[in-house]
Amino acid sequence: MHLKSFLLVVSLSLASVSLLARDSKYTRHGTGPKYWIAYEWCFENNLPIPEDRWKRNIDWMADTFRDYGYDMICNDGWIEAAQSINENGYITKYNSNWRHGFEYWNKYIEDKGMKVGVYYNPLWITSAAYYSKCKVSGTNGITAADIAGRWRFNDLLFWVDVNKEGAEQWIKGYVRYFKSLGVSYLRIDFLENYERNYGTDAYEKALKWIAEEAGDDLFLSLVMPNCYHHGRTELKYGDMIRVDDDCFKGGWDFASSRRRGQHKSSWPQYGNAFDGMVAFSDVAAKGQMILDGDFMRLNTMATREERQFLYSLMVMGGSALAIADQYDTIGDAVEIYQNREMIELNNLGFVGRPLSQDLSSANSSRWVGQLPDGDYVVGLFNREEDTITSGIDFFKELGIKEGAVENVRDLWQHQDLGEMCGKYTTSLAPHSCKILRIRPKGIIRYQAEFASPKGGVTINMANE
């Protein structure tokens, strides 16, 4: 631990980068949506989710989680079999073998008091649209086949080449179409594939068109982005970026250990959720970018402590809270998602930061942020295989006057630990965490390092 001498810290500090970001009601709020995603069944079976299972999960979410604020349902990939199209070439169903399309299911979800998210990339052209030579809406006879690029996504989906006439109309028309269906969240996948094949300029042009058409009506979730230059392109046009590899089979591998400490220059830059959240924490703030740590399959975590750990990480980083467990797999993990004190942090737009972005530093496992009422939220995590001692110094690390605290509250124990001075110290079992809400005494001070920077303003942390 270092002293807070300015002169000392100049040489020790971490300069984080804050760039200009998309200004939307979502980024201004600061945290991601709380929702259910159809990933788990698709991944485990490598198939599109069956329609009856989709319905049962919607019903279960409405009954179990809607009143906790999980207010959205989203389909997921395995989308190639979505070949039912309208007159403009846009897909009308998640899967052509389903009985009902988006209109039916979106109404069903809305009648349950929830919103609709859609997994799709407006840069895709289905084989159905391509081979039927669908006219691109808003053009003078240009067809879907005319705007397809040289490189396909796969056998059933083509990519739009944004440099072809009619591409802008197609992409913007697709976004408009989803908005007209009542969709409030668009999950745009395989972005690295597009950028790799068509180049960054084309990728940026596509994102720009999507963002222009989305406005404040559609949350833009960017999935599998390369995030070159620390997300410089994605920041300008997206509301949320994926910061780590897919959940896959979940478990501790996904939460913390997969390729731990290793960095790649392109997607996925980080192998596990913890590394990704730490590494991109400097671009996460109100008015900047929302981080997406990917889906949670808490039923795959070995212990209750691990389940708390993963959920806490997502909350501390301001991530979307995306449940991928299902009605018949979730087991006893329901209570983790229903912790109202943790959910409140997401509702308040809370985004914390690790005390260090150096993944080899123990300080990267100590997260801090501040709420609008002046309370601090501290997350102490143990990623290791041994019990550790961790804590927080109220004066040196939180900046609280004289280190005097009115109350420390444990948000998993739901317990007030009372008045304290100086520091809080605790023992953390392997793969466990503590989330504390700390109320300072006296005049409320808001620390700059936990506020929201943009436009080149940087945060310098001492604890490197």
Next chain:
Amino acid sequence: MKGLMVILVGCSAAFFCSCKKSCGMSYVTEILTDGQFSGAGYTQGFGSPEGELTFAVSSRSASTVKLTIRGRGRAEAQIVANGHHATVAFDDSDRWQEVTAPVQLHAGENLIAIKQMNAAASPLMVDYIEINQ
């Protein structure tokens, strides 16, 4: 030893005090000196026209309050709160100093933004704000 280091490096007197007076518990802590920033860090890089730092601050009622900003540099800073603007000036790039300005808050959450007004030889750094409600 820590106190000695602060004196030597922080270019200012450092003190130790007990916060017994505040909370009745015995713990020795340090007083912030004008050579130190508080807490875990501070912000800088306000030089670009888009550079901005925003605090989310809740208030129980609509009122005008005294806002204290701790910063350093030789620069003027603009404070924007709920559409109202105020200007403060920092005149010391070697030490942290506190300046104040009145700001109007409404009930609920308020956004208070700080920007540097123009290019300065010694750009702004910000340590914290305090709200005296």
